[in-house]
Amino acid sequence: MKKIEAIIRTSKFEEIYTCVSGLGVKFLTFYEVKGMGMEHARQQTYRGVAYEPTYIPRTKLEIVTVEELVEPVIDCILKMGKTGEVGDGKIFIYEALEAYRIRNSDTGEIAL
Amino acid sequence: MKKIEAIIRTSKFEEIYTCVSGLGVKFLTFYEVKGMGMEHARQQTYRGVAYEPTYIPRTKLEIVTVEELVEPVIDCILKMGKTGEVGDGKIFIYEALEAYRIRNSDTGEIAL
Amino acid sequence: MKKIEAIIRTSKFEEIYTCVSGLGVKFLTFYEVKGMGMEHARQQTYRGVAYEPTYIPRTKLEIVTVEELVEPVIDCILKMGKTGEVGDGKIFIYEALEAYRIRNSDTGEIAL
Amino acid sequence: MNQEIFTINNLWMMVATILVFIMHLGFASLEAGLTRAKNTVNILFKNTIIPAIGLLTYAFIGFNLMYPGDDFAGSFIGLAGIGITLPEGWDTFAYNEGYTFFTDFIFQAMFAATAATIVSGAVAERVKLGPFIFFSILYVGICYPIVGMWKWGGGFLDSMDIPFYDFAGSTIVHSVGGWAALVGAFLLGPRLGKYTESGMKAIPGHNIPMATIGVFLLWFGWFGFNGGSVLTADPGTVSRVFVTTAIAGASGAFGALIASYLKFKTYDITMVLNGILAGLVGITAGADLMGVGEAAIIGFIGGTLVVFAVVFFDRIKIDDPVGAISVHLIGGIWGTLAVGLFGDLAGMQQVLSQLIGIAVVGAFCFATSWLIFFSMKKTIGIRVDEREELEGLDINEHSMQAYPDFASKN
Amino acid sequence: MNQEIFTINNLWMMVATILVFIMHLGFASLEAGLTRAKNTVNILFKNTIIPAIGLLTYAFIGFNLMYPGDDFAGSFIGLAGIGITLPEGWDTFAYNEGYTFFTDFIFQAMFAATAATIVSGAVAERVKLGPFIFFSILYVGICYPIVGMWKWGGGFLDSMDIPFYDFAGSTIVHSVGGWAALVGAFLLGPRLGKYTESGMKAIPGHNIPMATIGVFLLWFGWFGFNGGSVLTADPGTVSRVFVTTAIAGASGAFGALIASYLKFKTYDITMVLNGILAGLVGITAGADLMGVGEAAIIGFIGGTLVVFAVVFFDRIKIDDPVGAISVHLIGGIWGTLAVGLFGDLAGMQQVLSQLIGIAVVGAFCFATSWLIFFSMKKTIGIRVDEREELEGLDINEHSMQAYPDFASKN
Amino acid sequence: MNQEIFTINNLWMMVATILVFIMHLGFASLEAGLTRAKNTVNILFKNTIIPAIGLLTYAFIGFNLMYPGDDFAGSFIGLAGIGITLPEGWDTFAYNEGYTFFTDFIFQAMFAATAATIVSGAVAERVKLGPFIFFSILYVGICYPIVGMWKWGGGFLDSMDIPFYDFAGSTIVHSVGGWAALVGAFLLGPRLGKYTESGMKAIPGHNIPMATIGVFLLWFGWFGFNGGSVLTADPGTVSRVFVTTAIAGASGAFGALIASYLKFKTYDITMVLNGILAGLVGITAGADLMGVGEAAIIGFIGGTLVVFAVVFFDRIKIDDPVGAISVHLIGGIWGTLAVGLFGDLAGMQQVLSQLIGIAVVGAFCFATSWLIFFSMKKTIGIRVDEREELEGLDINEHSMQAYPDFASKN
Ligand SMILES: Nc1ncnc2c1ncn2[C@@H]1O[C@H](COP(=O)(O)OP(=O)(O)O)[C@@H](O)[C@H]1O
Ligand SMILES: Nc1ncnc2c1ncn2[C@@H]1O[C@H](COP(=O)(O)OP(=O)(O)O)[C@@H](O)[C@H]1O
Numbered sequence A, B, C: 001m002k003k004i005e006a007i008i009r010t011s012k013f014e015e016i017y018t019c020v021s022g023l024g025v026k027f028l029t030f031y032e033v034k035g036m037g038m039e040h041a042r043q044q045t046y047r048g049v050a051y052e053p054t055y056i057p058r059t060k061l062e063i064v065t066v067e068e069l070v071e072p073v074i075d076c077i078l079k080m081g082k083t084g085e086v087g088d089g090k091i092f093i094y095e096a097l098e099a100y101r102i103r104n105s106d107t108g109e110i111a112l
Numbered sequence D, E, F: 001m002n003q004e005i006f007t008i009n010n011l012w013m014m015v016a017t018i019l020v021f022i023m024h025l026g027f028a029s030l031e032a033g034l035t036r037a038k039n040t041v042n043i044l045f046k047n048t049i050i051p052a053i054g055l056l057t058y059a060f061i062g063f064n065l066m067y068p069g070d071d072f073a074g075s076f077i078g079l080a081g082i083g084i085t086l087p088e089g090w091d092t093f094a095y096n097e098g099y100t101f102f103t104d105f106i107f108q109a110m111f112a113a114t115a116a117t118i119v120s121g122a123v124a125e126r127v128k129l130g131p132f133i134f135f136s137i138l139y140v141g142i143c144y145p146i147v148g149m150w151k152w153g154g155g156f157l158d159s160m161d162i163p164f165y166d167f168a169g170s171t172i173v174h175s176v177g178g179w180a181a182l183v184g185a186f187l188l189g190p191r192l193g194k195y196t197e198s199g200m201k202a203i204p205g206h207n208i209p210m211a212t213i214g215v216f217l218l219w220f221g222w223f224g225f226n227g228g229s230v231l232t233a234d235p236g237t238v239s240r241v242f243v244t245t246a247i248a249g250a251s252g253a254f255g256a257l258i259a260s261y262l263k264f265k266t267y268d269i270t271m272v273l274n275g276i277l278a279g280l281v282g283i284t285a286g287a288d289l290m291g292v293g294e295a296a297i298i299g300f301i302g303g304t305l306v307v308f309a310v311v312f313f314d315r316i317k318i319d320d321p322v323g324a325i326s327v328h329l330i331g332g333i334w335g336t337l338a339v340g341l342f343g344d345l346a347g348m349q350q351v352l353s354q355l356i357g358i359a360v361v362g363a364f365c366f367a368t369s370w371l372i373f374f375s376m377k378k379t380i381g382i383r384v385d386e387r388e389e390l391e392g393l394d395i396n397e398h399s400m401q402a403y404p405d406f407a408s409k410n
């Protein structure tokens, strides 16, 4: 069982979601995060003072899934999340030891 | 040392927290996340157009704790977090390699 | 490849960021979380009723980096994040299996 | 009397009408600001539809109930007819030296809705929309004008040997709303999680700037509410009323500031805002009778009272999210009494008449609002179910959010 | 005529002027509230600069285009000169029994900007700032006054055997704005993601309290808009206009409430707010001709129409974020027609004249606004590029945010 | 003089009074909008309590200091007594042809608080509440009326051979506030993180819609501020003042728009809003002396000046979150000078008198506000401690939040 974490462009979420759900990934969790990286935020001006928000708003995606689906999911994200511009983000893979479905206490892969 | 991540109904947080702190889990971190799953959000209408927010607001719980407490904490969440309805959420377990307490650089289990 | 998660005081973010980027850590992700711990939130009053927000707003830092940098990064956080007061937060270390750069599908350490 | 003065008087009455109108936005903003974001559409909806209800019901029957004419002088109830019919010479000073018939109607109509608006704050965040609208129609369309007739329509309160005195409606308008607010809040019960075994919980209002805008707009409109109640543009009287109204509001702010600081050791702006309103409600009954000093005292006491009243109603577990009962009922009673204690009419006799007025109006409003709310409670129900209340009325009653673009804190 | 009455009349006209002024804040709040947080600075910027444009262009040329004087009676266009020159006895009732020259100018100038403000709502969230400002200058400075002259300036619509009647501007002001709103929204095309293969998407307004504040302020100002159009403080006429205005707004609220509830099974406050405005726009053409009952009917129908109009324009994929076309164009046409159907002038002949007025004004406004928008579209472009629209106009056109301290939901 | 005209005049003065009153909501909204969410309750609290302070202190002593009567003609200071005592015939035109004594008092009282409100914007986000309230009481209760007496109370500025001229208070009101704002901002020092080694940081206001509402309400009220300063309803003069006021505000918007666009290459709405106010402040001193063109020039220059002033004060590290110094002090000086450069009184002599007025008022206000702020700084302290400032004044001074339901961005 693996956990896939991806930091993506918020604007790319829709496409990526459609793609992974196409693979049969019915569940995922995402939330807004702030990123520091190569890309720089658009400059803003207020009363004559220019400033640049230090971070870039991004979306973080979390999918815990079975081994077989890890590759395909990664491909989805790489394909759909790509613009080629600095700022596209990253994917990280982690080991997940166990999963439980709260509704009925299922555990193991059927809980995913 | 294990990390317990649970995606729960926001409304269930109070009960779960009371339960785990009963176990002596003094520390935890939580935040709002958005979930895609079986459950569907309530439909909304604006100026005659019906629409359905694609995601469901949920709370994500993170508890890093010692082996002995993993089971009891999971039980708390399964017991308190359950409504039996689709949408109750999941629990995931991960390995944590090390922990540090910033205040005094404690490390290891005493840092939890 | 390791993942460093730190729950810090929001006010300490700047200093910590300067320190780690000094180490050549160009990338990191952070977001607002709520913490339950030893520290207690300042009491508030509304129309004569005193109350205390149950949680404390904190910032969570995520850095995935190579082995060599793990120690220095931890030192940065311990040094810069410390006030000595209850509430300074924690650092947790996890194993990361793989990383991908979405922009160009780089994988492995060069993707960090 | 001449056409010039008539035209001036009528102009002032029309301007006052607009000022009273904008008070409805004041109520809407204040009540929305002091409740939670998840119930904002609901409270705004109520406060938008209430003035509409007030204007229409008042045209249909309210005005005729409230001003049935001399045949009903001294009585308890009367009805001049249904709908609006223009009397002879309605647009000349033969009708009235202060206003045309239409000005008369519209000024009074703007007052009418106020009573229900007061209630909407006290029952906020848990009342069902339909039943509340139904209540508003009955209360604004029938109960309010009947009470109004007792005094302003030449009814029995007006024809006592020492007539009950209520210049602009501390009792006739504000207490009328306040009593129903009390009944509604009581029959509904407190909001979920307000009073728990572990004690009382604070449920902070979600938008203090809106609440502040609301109170300033109410104060602004109050110059028309009190100033227009002179019913002419008489320079002396109207300017005197302006001064007492302004001073009472200002000292109400200080009354509440000091009382709440001493009690809670904090500068609670919501208390200061309530204090201003309590000062204004307090001066309303005798705005034309007081001097500057008396207005200051009445306002200051009103502002102080509201702080203790808010605490008191919380203690007896009557949950009033915006403090409407404390401001309008307590403030209204205080202001009505004050007419007997200060100013040109001060005197034991007058105190008695004031007490009579307070009592009969209270009895009638309590009874009628209880009747309406209670019968609905036992039949269609007046409170949203638990899940709806937790999720918020906006999403459930309106399937909408007030702030869809903003992330909520919890 | 005497100095006293003249002074009273002039005072009322000045007060009415201020009331019309505050309507611009009403428009700003309403439009900001019904659009998204990421475009708020932009919409506020437009609505702040438009009144400034209106006042300045009207002083420079508009007033002289709209009131060219008797030499141009019955004609299509005229020009009295450039800039403001004080006529003989401008400040006496020799100039006009209702107002001085300056009052005349400033009251009319406040009206002028309204036309452009209406447009800004319909083109919101996608129009380029520069071109829109350019459009506003031309439309407010030239098109609006020309149309106004046709009726209020003694032009040909006024000198028909059965003159076209438009008391306060259902057509002359609101439809003029409405037509340009229609053209602008059409030439711009819908906002990204509004109409997709998978059907129509809702794009909820980000701040319902602001929208509510906006509508209350508009209603508030409307008493000056309609009441001031009497051009004197005549007690009978002005108070009658007050009543019809208030009643039409109130019944407009109910018309929209009922229609939207039957259609959508939900209490949509934005529809009720639009309904109030449609009721007000509807009564504007005949506010001085109707009785209470007629005003109620006109308002109610206006409020009902707006619900169907909003749905209709969505169906034909004309994207109007705030419902400006439905309120001001449809409402304006309805109100203008209503003059022939109800009240003192009702009659087939009048209906005909009204239709003529609606048609010629429509043709002219449609043509001119098309000309301006289309030529800009083909040259400098009128729509922001896709990325700017997705990210929001605030950050791109103003490099600013309206709410920098609040976390956004998505 | 006759009763009719007296009644009309008094009516206008009362309406103007209400308009000036609502300016306090304008200030509250503007200042709250241009500061951060974490300090919103605090700034609203100050702006709510200040009008209350103004009304009460003015009744207690201010009015008697400002209008001590003829015995003190030409002098520097005088006092008619303590509290409000009604003179003979206070409610007849024997007192004054324009207003009753009470109208006189309440109109002036509404002005009084303005001075302190201006200051609250400049010292926002870091000043301690207690000391600021203490300052406001002294400044509004004593300093402002003394200066006012010099001109409007028949003092020495009024009895120079070529009297200093300040129609509605560019200097007497706005600069008086502006000078104290300068002193306060200077003695407090900048907000943490505003000026760092790495250069100047932007601290964006948290709610642009509120700031916009604020400016529209100020403009709205300004018609009463300037129009009421005519002190009668004279049709010619008041309507002229309306026109100059409206035009100056509008051209102020354009002055700021153009200047800020050229300087910053961005459409900064906060600058346009400041520009409108600067235009209004600029015309205030000579609103009754200018023609349309002159008003346009004065407003335009005012609007341009404010942009450079904001940049200038930032450069010299005087941190004024809302631009109060630029708008009210710079704008006030400009407007006062303009009386000598344009309009009916233009002339070298007049320029001189204006300079004298600017200088003496400046010296006095600078000195007194320095005295008050500095002595408090050395004793009780005037600035919150660092942690409080970082966390926000709301949570620390009021243990409250303005928006408890909204998630904050950082
Ligand atoms: N090693 C890392 N640890 C944590 N977050 C990272 C890491 N690398 C990248 N990120 C996140 O991914 C976001 C995208 O990085 P980006 O600037 O796009 O780099 P790239 O040059 O690969 O496009 C960053 O803003 C940051 O939030
Ligand atoms: N495999 C997963 N990976 C990431 N998040 C998940 C996963 N499974 C479930 N979730 C999260 O848990 C939430 C609850 O899932 P839910 O719809 O309740 O499924 P169930 O049928 O088990 O109740 C989802 O909305 C999603 O946020």
Ligand SMILES: Nc1ncnc2c1ncn2[C@@H]1O[C@H](COP(=O)(O)OP(=O)(O)O)[C@@H](O)[C@H]1O
Pocket: B027, B028, B029, B030, B062, B063, B064, B065, B101, B102, B103, B112, C007, C034, C035, C036, C037, C038, C039, C056, C058, C085, C086, C087, C088, C089, C090
């Ligand atoms: N074991 C843990 N699991 C999850 N979060 C934790 C854990 N320990 C601490 N935290 C987070 O760190 C924050 C800081 O903890 P704190 O109260 O500072 O403890 P300390 O006494 O070490 O200062 C807590 O509010 C919580 O959010």
